[in-house]
Amino acid sequence: MSTPRTTDDATQPESLKVTPHDPRYFAVIDKRFNKRFAASPDYIRLVSSTEQVMAAVEDAVREGLRLAVTSGGHCLEGFVCDPEVRVIIDVSPMKRIYHDVERSAVAVEAGATVGETFKALFDNWGVVLPLGEYPGIGMGGHVPGGAFGFLCRQLGLAVDYLYAVEVVTVGPDGRAIPVIATREISDPHRELWWAHTGGGAGNFGVVTCYWFRAPGAFGDDPAKLLPRAPESITTFKAEWEWRDIDAASFLQLLRNHGSWCERNSSADSSYASLWTLLEVHRRQFGKIIIRGVSTADAGAGRQVDELLAALGEGLPAPGGRELARMSWLEFALDPFPDLFGMPPGGVSVKVKDALLKKRLDDRQIGVAYEHLTRSDVDVMGGMLGFASYGGWVNTVAADATASAQREAILDMACTTGWLDRREEAANLAWVRAFYADLFADRGGVPVPGEACDGAFINHPDTDLADPAFNTSGVPWHTLYYQAGYPRLQLVKARWDPRDVFRHALSIRAA
Ligand SMILES: Cc1cc2nc3c(=O)[nH]c(=O)nc-3n(C[C@H](O)[C@H](O)[C@H](O)COP(=O)(O)OP(=O)(O)OC[C@H]3O[C@@H](n4cnc5c(N)ncnc54)[C@H](O)[C@@H]3O)c2cc1C
Known part of the structure; x- marks a missing residue:
């Protein structure tokens, strides 16, 4: 499909695997915002690179264990805590935010929180995205749902700035496939990008990275790729x-x-x-x-x-x-x-x-x-x-x-x-x-x-x-x-044929 992004951790193929005997297991369980639901998976994989996500997904599929992904833990329903979920893949160690010169966009890994993203955009380039209102929300689950916040009336939704997304999908044979999908009309994977502009999280694969660039923006100056942050x-x-x-x-x-x-x-x-x-x-x-x-x-x-x-x-x-x-x-x-x-x-x-x-x-x-x-x-x-x-x-x-x-x-x-x-x-x-x-x-x-x-x-x-x-x-x-639902159903059938990524309100394949 496409070559996964390489990161500093790419040389380390194995992610951290923690079980209920490990205090780090409870740190992931405890970060869930809505205490109405409690997760109790067999184990949690803390992933730091696209390769680690691929290995974690393939392991769970091979073991026949239902999996769910988490980023910031702010889901309002029990999608991650479903008692049938036996493996949680936590992307929160993936937090890099950087200017991607090749794609002329700002890359934000899916484990960054909204607050970490606001801070990096402001400190590095004086820019902003119209993300949600709560700094603890994870970008992994937030962006695919459209994402609105304090600045939406003047800047729109965060997905209106989404240029590309990297998703680890699972093929019919259970192998993990990393795909980078962009909004370019010529991109054969464009529908997968579109599905991440409001189709909801936890439907198609594990998002590892987003790239943001305002429509019509171009050039190699990251300060000009996104809206300027408010003066005050x-x-x-x-x-x-x-x-x-x-x-x-x-x-x-x-x-x-x-x-x-x-x-x-x-x-x-x-x-x-x-x-x-x-x-x-x-x-x-x-x-x-x-x-x-x-x-x-x-x-x-x-x-x-x-x-x-x-x-x-x-x-x-x-x-x-x-x-x-x-x-x-x-x-x-x-x-x-x-x-x-x-x-x-x-x-x-x-x-x-x-x-x-x-x-x-x-x-x-x-x-x-x-x-x-x-x-x-x-x-x-x-x-x-x-x-x-x-x-x-x-x-x-x-x-x-x-x-x-x-x-x-x-x-x-x-x-x-x-x-x-x-x-x-x-x-x-x-x-x-x-x-x-x-x-x-x-x-x-x-x-x-x-x-x-x-x-x-x-x-x-x-x-x-x-x-x-x-x-x-x-x-x-x-x-x-x-x-838009029939279109999302086609994307689901194409990219998640085994329905690996599912929850109580997930897209059902066409
Ligand atoms: C206090 C609070 C304030 C909020 N304010 C706003 C707001 O202002 N604007 C707004 O738009 N929304 C808001 N939300 C909703 C929030 O955007 C969603 O709940 C979002 O899905 C949370 O993402 P998360 O990663 O923190 O949650 P998680 O619980 O980790 O995940 C939520 C869902 O996303 C999936 N998911 C997480 N990471 C990934 C990934 N890397 N790849 C694929 N799927 C993934 C999970 O499997 C789950 O289905 C708010 C929620 C709370 C609790």
């Missing part, structure tokens, strides 16, 4: 006390917020440089919080004031307004510590995502009020979140990448988190009932249409494939991939 970042936060909010003011607030997003989410909006998150916590938490990030430098304060004025129209004024200016890197490596800080031992979470083309309608806002104020349940970690979307994301054609959702203005999620396993049932029941009622007129799910744009595969939710929760008649893969 201004963060803001303001909050309403739930005790000041009744059903009427709640309706007003969510109407104000949704209408603002409808008006200000085109790529040429002067607010494309503003990203926001509305956190509508359950009333028992006490607060509704609006926060966000502006890259408008000197104009950021005015931008934030205008937003808060629009959101607060007809409402009690939000309190605790905070504004802070810092460098892009300082922010990106520790964004919103009060939002992302985790208690010792971590949390269990359930996230139910939907992409919206329009604001929630008044019936849905009423549903949200009811579930967020229910006093017959104790679900302290329950929340309805709205991350602003759109802008440059929506300038790309739906079939240009496998990230088909190019009309949404909001990424909405019903989420909940808990610390004690005994709280799981109540939390799951609450979040599922909330989501089902929100989309009750669409079979309980955000069926793509005038108001919804399906769901985002980087926030997978196995309920969407469960007829108990999805009664719409629209299959889970249409919600995630829309018209």
